[in-house]
Amino acid sequence: MSESLNIGSVAEASGLPAKTIRYYESIGLIRPAGRRANGYRRYSETDMRTLAFIKRARGLGFSVEEVRALLDLWADRSRRSATVRSLATKHIDALDCRIAELQSMREALAHLVKRCHGDTRPECPILSDLDGSGR
Protein backbone atom coordinates (compact mmCIF):
# COMPACT_ATOMS: atom_id res chain seq x y z
CA MET A 1 0.00 0.00 0.00
CA SER A 2 0.93 3.65 0.19
CA GLU A 3 1.57 3.58 -3.52
CA SER A 4 2.59 7.03 -4.63
CA LEU A 5 0.32 9.07 -6.82
CA ASN A 6 0.64 11.32 -9.82
CA ILE A 7 -0.67 14.84 -9.68
CA GLY A 8 -3.85 13.90 -11.55
CA SER A 9 -4.77 11.34 -8.93
CA VAL A 10 -4.23 13.66 -5.95
CA ALA A 11 -6.07 16.32 -7.86
CA GLU A 12 -9.10 14.13 -8.27
CA ALA A 13 -8.88 12.77 -4.75
CA SER A 14 -8.42 16.14 -3.07
CA GLY A 15 -10.79 18.04 -5.28
CA LEU A 16 -8.14 20.59 -6.22
CA PRO A 17 -7.21 21.05 -9.90
CA ALA A 18 -3.70 19.93 -10.81
CA LYS A 19 -2.93 23.49 -11.84
CA THR A 20 -3.84 24.73 -8.42
CA ILE A 21 -1.64 22.16 -6.73
CA ARG A 22 1.33 23.24 -8.82
CA TYR A 23 0.47 26.82 -8.01
CA TYR A 24 0.42 26.06 -4.28
CA GLU A 25 3.81 24.47 -4.64
CA SER A 26 5.12 27.48 -6.55
CA ILE A 27 4.11 29.89 -3.81
CA GLY A 28 5.50 27.63 -1.13
CA LEU A 29 2.18 26.77 0.46
CA ILE A 30 3.08 23.09 0.18
CA ARG A 31 6.55 21.57 0.01
CA PRO A 32 7.88 20.71 -3.44
CA ALA A 33 6.68 17.24 -4.34
CA GLY A 34 9.22 14.52 -4.90
CA ARG A 35 9.86 13.49 -8.48
CA ARG A 36 9.83 10.22 -10.33
CA ALA A 37 12.55 9.21 -12.76
CA ASN A 38 10.56 10.76 -15.58
CA GLY A 39 10.14 14.08 -13.80
CA TYR A 40 6.52 13.55 -12.77
CA ARG A 41 5.58 14.75 -9.30
CA ARG A 42 5.06 12.01 -6.75
CA TYR A 43 2.57 12.37 -3.89
CA SER A 44 1.96 10.41 -0.71
CA GLU A 45 -1.17 9.89 1.33
CA THR A 46 0.18 12.53 3.70
CA ASP A 47 0.42 15.05 0.88
CA MET A 48 -3.14 14.19 0.01
CA ARG A 49 -4.29 14.92 3.52
CA THR A 50 -2.53 18.26 3.42
CA LEU A 51 -4.21 19.13 0.16
CA ALA A 52 -7.61 18.14 1.48
CA PHE A 53 -6.95 20.31 4.54
CA ILE A 54 -6.16 23.26 2.30
CA LYS A 55 -9.23 22.65 0.20
CA ARG A 56 -11.48 22.66 3.25
CA ALA A 57 -9.85 25.74 4.74
CA ARG A 58 -10.25 27.60 1.44
CA GLY A 59 -13.84 26.43 1.39
CA LEU A 60 -14.37 28.21 4.68
CA GLY A 61 -13.12 31.36 3.03
CA PHE A 62 -9.65 31.52 4.57
CA SER A 63 -7.16 33.34 2.38
CA VAL A 64 -4.07 31.51 1.19
CA GLU A 65 -2.02 33.40 3.78
CA GLU A 66 -4.41 32.37 6.52
CA VAL A 67 -4.22 28.79 5.29
CA ARG A 68 -0.46 29.02 5.55
CA ALA A 69 -0.83 29.99 9.20
CA LEU A 70 -3.35 27.20 9.78
CA LEU A 71 -1.00 24.66 8.23
CA ASP A 72 1.76 25.82 10.55
CA LEU A 73 -0.54 25.46 13.54
CA TRP A 74 -1.70 22.10 12.29
CA ALA A 75 1.89 20.87 12.21
CA ASP A 76 2.73 22.40 15.56
CA ARG A 77 2.10 19.88 18.31
CA SER A 78 2.63 22.50 20.99
CA ARG A 79 0.17 25.01 19.55
CA ARG A 80 -2.43 26.62 21.77
CA SER A 81 -5.97 26.20 20.62
CA ALA A 82 -6.43 29.85 21.59
CA THR A 83 -4.24 30.85 18.65
CA VAL A 84 -6.33 28.88 16.19
CA ARG A 85 -9.51 30.17 17.72
CA SER A 86 -8.43 33.77 17.46
CA LEU A 87 -7.48 33.30 13.82
CA ALA A 88 -10.89 31.82 13.14
CA THR A 89 -12.66 34.54 15.07
CA LYS A 90 -10.89 37.24 13.12
CA HIS A 91 -11.98 35.52 9.95
CA ILE A 92 -15.58 35.42 11.11
CA ASP A 93 -15.41 39.16 11.71
CA ALA A 94 -14.11 39.69 8.21
CA LEU A 95 -16.91 37.53 6.82
CA ASP A 96 -19.49 39.48 8.81
CA CYS A 97 -18.06 42.68 7.46
CA ARG A 98 -18.23 41.50 3.89
CA ILE A 99 -21.73 40.11 4.37
CA ALA A 100 -22.98 43.39 5.81
CA GLU A 101 -21.47 45.24 2.87
CA LEU A 102 -23.15 43.00 0.33
CA GLN A 103 -26.43 43.12 2.18
CA SER A 104 -26.48 46.87 2.19
CA MET A 105 -25.87 46.87 -1.57
CA ARG A 106 -28.60 44.33 -1.95
CA GLU A 107 -31.08 46.38 0.08
CA ALA A 108 -30.33 49.60 -1.76
CA LEU A 109 -30.71 47.91 -5.10
CA ALA A 110 -33.84 46.01 -4.14
CA HIS A 111 -35.40 49.27 -3.07
CA LEU A 112 -34.72 50.81 -6.47
CA VAL A 113 -35.95 47.77 -8.34
CA LYS A 114 -39.19 47.87 -6.42
CA ARG A 115 -39.82 51.37 -7.71
CA CYS A 116 -38.98 50.58 -11.33
CA HIS A 117 -41.94 49.79 -13.54
CA GLY A 118 -39.91 47.52 -15.78
CA ASP A 119 -41.92 48.20 -18.91
CA THR A 120 -41.29 49.66 -22.37
CA ARG A 121 -40.93 53.23 -21.14
CA PRO A 122 -37.47 54.73 -20.61
CA GLU A 123 -38.20 56.28 -17.21
CA CYS A 124 -36.28 54.35 -14.62
CA PRO A 125 -35.64 55.17 -10.97
CA ILE A 126 -32.58 52.95 -10.98
CA LEU A 127 -30.82 55.10 -13.55
CA SER A 128 -32.18 58.27 -11.96
CA ASP A 129 -30.67 57.29 -8.68
CA LEU A 130 -27.34 56.44 -10.25
CA ASP A 131 -27.06 59.75 -12.04
CA GLY A 132 -27.85 61.63 -8.88
CA SER A 133 -31.21 62.94 -10.05
CA GLY A 134 -32.71 60.57 -7.52
CA ARG A 135 -36.38 60.50 -6.63
Place this chain on the structure above:
Amino acid sequence: MSESLNIGSVAEASGLPAKTIRYYESIGLIRPAGRRANGYRRYSETDMRTLAFIKRARGLGFSVEEVRALLDLWADRSRRSATVRSLATKHIDALDCRIAELQSMREALAHLVKRCHGDTRPECPILSDLDGSGR
Protein backbone atom coordinates in the same frame (compact mmCIF):
# COMPACT_ATOMS: atom_id res chain seq x y z
CA MET B 1 -19.16 78.75 -15.75
CA SER B 2 -18.50 75.25 -16.97
CA GLU B 3 -14.80 75.83 -16.39
CA SER B 4 -12.95 72.64 -17.27
CA LEU B 5 -11.27 70.58 -14.59
CA ASN B 6 -8.04 68.71 -14.16
CA ILE B 7 -8.09 65.07 -13.21
CA GLY B 8 -7.37 65.83 -9.55
CA SER B 9 -10.45 67.99 -9.28
CA VAL B 10 -12.81 65.46 -10.86
CA ALA B 11 -11.20 62.81 -8.74
CA GLU B 12 -11.96 64.68 -5.56
CA ALA B 13 -15.41 65.70 -6.73
CA SER B 14 -16.43 62.26 -7.95
CA GLY B 15 -14.77 60.32 -5.16
CA LEU B 16 -12.78 58.21 -7.61
CA PRO B 17 -8.96 58.19 -7.39
CA ALA B 18 -7.22 59.78 -10.37
CA LYS B 19 -5.56 56.42 -11.03
CA THR B 20 -8.92 54.78 -11.35
CA ILE B 21 -10.20 57.42 -13.74
CA ARG B 22 -7.20 56.88 -16.01
CA TYR B 23 -7.79 53.15 -15.77
CA TYR B 24 -11.44 53.53 -16.77
CA GLU B 25 -10.30 55.54 -19.75
CA SER B 26 -7.74 52.91 -20.68
CA ILE B 27 -10.33 50.12 -20.73
CA GLY B 28 -12.76 52.27 -22.69
CA LEU B 29 -15.34 52.60 -19.93
CA ILE B 30 -15.27 56.35 -20.41
CA ARG B 31 -14.31 58.25 -23.54
CA PRO B 32 -10.74 59.57 -23.69
CA ALA B 33 -10.69 62.96 -22.01
CA GLY B 34 -9.77 66.00 -24.07
CA ARG B 35 -6.32 67.42 -23.50
CA ARG B 36 -5.03 70.87 -22.69
CA ALA B 37 -2.08 72.40 -24.49
CA ASN B 38 0.21 70.96 -21.82
CA GLY B 39 -1.13 67.43 -22.19
CA TYR B 40 -3.24 67.47 -19.03
CA ARG B 41 -6.64 65.81 -19.27
CA ARG B 42 -9.57 68.21 -19.36
CA TYR B 43 -12.95 67.29 -17.88
CA SER B 44 -16.38 68.86 -18.11
CA GLU B 45 -19.30 68.82 -15.71
CA THR B 46 -20.81 66.13 -17.91
CA ASP B 47 -17.75 63.95 -17.46
CA MET B 48 -18.05 64.50 -13.75
CA ARG B 49 -21.62 63.31 -13.76
CA THR B 50 -20.59 60.21 -15.66
CA LEU B 51 -17.86 59.48 -13.14
CA ALA B 52 -20.21 59.97 -10.23
CA PHE B 53 -22.65 57.60 -11.95
CA ILE B 54 -19.93 54.99 -12.25
CA LYS B 55 -18.88 55.44 -8.66
CA ARG B 56 -22.42 54.89 -7.43
CA ALA B 57 -22.98 51.88 -9.67
CA ARG B 58 -19.72 50.32 -8.47
CA GLY B 59 -20.85 51.09 -4.93
CA LEU B 60 -23.89 48.93 -5.56
CA GLY B 61 -21.54 46.13 -6.52
CA PHE B 62 -22.00 46.21 -10.29
CA SER B 63 -18.96 44.93 -12.15
CA VAL B 64 -17.21 47.19 -14.60
CA GLU B 65 -18.85 45.30 -17.46
CA GLU B 66 -22.27 45.78 -15.90
CA VAL B 67 -21.51 49.45 -15.45
CA ARG B 68 -20.65 49.61 -19.12
CA ALA B 69 -24.11 48.27 -19.93
CA LEU B 70 -25.72 50.68 -17.48
CA LEU B 71 -23.90 53.61 -19.06
CA ASP B 72 -25.19 52.56 -22.46
CA LEU B 73 -28.72 52.39 -21.12
CA TRP B 74 -28.27 55.69 -19.38
CA ALA B 75 -27.33 57.31 -22.67
CA ASP B 76 -30.09 55.58 -24.59
CA ARG B 77 -33.19 57.76 -24.61
CA SER B 78 -35.28 54.96 -26.10
CA ARG B 79 -34.30 52.34 -23.56
CA ARG B 80 -36.95 50.25 -21.85
CA SER B 81 -36.91 50.39 -18.11
CA ALA B 82 -37.52 46.64 -18.24
CA THR B 83 -33.98 46.17 -19.54
CA VAL B 84 -32.49 48.12 -16.67
CA ARG B 85 -34.67 46.35 -14.20
CA SER B 86 -33.68 42.94 -15.43
CA LEU B 87 -30.01 43.83 -15.22
CA ALA B 88 -30.50 45.01 -11.66
CA THR B 89 -32.51 41.93 -10.76
CA LYS B 90 -29.81 39.66 -12.10
CA HIS B 91 -27.32 41.52 -9.99
CA ILE B 92 -29.45 41.11 -6.89
CA ASP B 93 -29.53 37.39 -7.53
CA ALA B 94 -25.76 37.33 -7.79
CA LEU B 95 -25.50 39.27 -4.54
CA ASP B 96 -27.89 36.87 -2.83
CA CYS B 97 -25.82 33.99 -4.06
CA ARG B 98 -22.61 35.47 -2.74
CA ILE B 99 -24.22 36.39 0.56
CA ALA B 100 -25.56 32.88 1.05
CA GLU B 101 -22.13 31.48 0.30
CA LEU B 102 -20.43 33.71 2.85
CA GLN B 103 -23.11 33.04 5.41
CA SER B 104 -22.73 29.31 5.12
CA MET B 105 -18.97 29.70 5.64
CA ARG B 106 -19.69 31.92 8.59
CA GLU B 107 -22.08 29.42 10.14
CA ALA B 108 -19.75 26.48 9.67
CA LEU B 109 -16.87 28.37 11.18
CA ALA B 110 -18.89 29.80 14.05
CA HIS B 111 -19.98 26.30 14.89
CA LEU B 112 -16.37 25.14 15.10
CA VAL B 113 -15.27 28.15 17.10
CA LYS B 114 -17.99 27.49 19.61
CA ARG B 115 -16.57 24.05 20.25
CA CYS B 116 -12.97 25.22 20.58
CA HIS B 117 -11.80 25.81 24.13
CA GLY B 118 -9.36 28.48 23.08
CA ASP B 119 -6.86 27.81 25.83
CA THR B 120 -3.23 26.72 26.10
CA ARG B 121 -3.91 23.14 25.07
CA PRO B 122 -3.29 22.03 21.50
CA GLU B 123 -6.54 20.13 21.03
CA CYS B 124 -8.67 22.09 18.62
CA PRO B 125 -11.88 21.06 16.87
CA ILE B 126 -11.23 23.65 14.16
CA LEU B 127 -8.05 21.93 13.03
CA SER B 128 -9.59 18.51 13.56
CA ASP B 129 -12.39 19.40 11.25
CA LEU B 130 -10.04 20.77 8.63
CA ASP B 131 -7.91 17.66 8.59
CA GLY B 132 -10.93 15.44 8.25
CA SER B 133 -10.62 13.82 11.65
CA GLY B 134 -13.70 15.79 12.57
CA ARG B 135 -15.68 15.28 15.79
Place this chain on the structure above:
DNA sequence: CTTGACCTTCCCACTGCTGGAAGGTTTAGG
Protein backbone atom coordinates in the same frame (compact mmCIF):
# COMPACT_ATOMS: atom_id res chain seq x y z
C1' DC C 1 14.53 80.85 -8.51
C1' DT C 2 13.13 77.24 -6.02
C1' DT C 3 9.90 74.39 -3.89
C1' DG C 4 6.08 71.64 -3.95
C1' DA C 5 1.89 70.17 -5.88
C1' DC C 6 0.21 68.93 -9.85
C1' DC C 7 0.17 66.23 -14.18
C1' DT C 8 2.05 62.57 -17.71
C1' DT C 9 3.35 57.58 -19.09
C1' DC C 10 5.12 53.26 -17.85
C1' DC C 11 5.50 49.03 -15.63
C1' DC C 12 5.10 46.00 -11.57
C1' DA C 13 2.38 43.93 -7.60
C1' DC C 14 -1.54 42.09 -5.57
C1' DT C 15 -5.25 37.52 -5.02
C1' DG C 16 -6.02 33.09 -6.60
C1' DC C 17 -6.11 30.98 -9.81
C1' DT C 18 -7.02 29.47 -15.11
C1' DG C 19 -5.86 28.92 -19.84
C1' DG C 20 -2.81 27.86 -23.47
C1' DA C 21 1.47 26.77 -26.00
C1' DA C 22 5.11 23.63 -26.75
C1' DG C 23 7.01 19.67 -25.54
C1' DG C 24 8.10 14.79 -23.14
C1' DT C 25 5.91 10.03 -21.46
C1' DT C 26 3.09 6.32 -21.13
C1' DT C 27 -0.47 3.30 -22.37
C1' DA C 28 -4.10 1.10 -25.09
C1' DG C 29 -5.64 -0.37 -29.49
C1' DG C 30 -5.27 -1.69 -34.47
Place this chain on the structure above:
DNA sequence: CCTAAACCTTCCAGCAGTGGGAAGGTCAAG
Protein backbone atom coordinates in the same frame (compact mmCIF):
# COMPACT_ATOMS: atom_id res chain seq x y z
C1' DC D 1 5.26 -1.45 -34.60
C1' DC D 2 2.86 2.73 -34.94
C1' DT D 3 -0.28 6.00 -33.64
C1' DA D 4 -3.47 8.45 -30.85
C1' DA D 5 -5.01 9.76 -26.45
C1' DA D 6 -4.19 10.92 -22.02
C1' DC D 7 -0.97 11.94 -19.04
C1' DC D 8 2.81 14.91 -17.39
C1' DT D 9 6.33 19.04 -17.67
C1' DT D 10 7.60 24.26 -17.94
C1' DC D 11 6.68 28.90 -19.02
C1' DC D 12 3.97 32.85 -20.31
C1' DA D 13 -0.11 35.53 -20.12
C1' DG D 14 -4.44 37.02 -18.44
C1' DC D 15 -8.78 38.05 -15.48
C1' DA D 16 -10.64 42.38 -11.94
C1' DG D 17 -9.68 46.62 -10.25
C1' DT D 18 -6.97 48.89 -8.64
C1' DG D 19 -2.39 50.62 -5.81
C1' DG D 20 2.38 51.92 -5.73
C1' DG D 21 6.15 54.03 -7.50
C1' DA D 22 9.68 55.61 -10.96
C1' DA D 23 10.98 59.14 -14.16
C1' DG D 24 9.80 63.10 -16.05
C1' DG D 25 7.07 67.63 -17.53
C1' DT D 26 4.32 71.87 -15.67
C1' DC D 27 2.51 75.32 -12.98
C1' DA D 28 1.57 78.54 -9.02
C1' DA D 29 3.23 80.58 -4.74
C1' DG D 30 6.73 82.75 -2.06
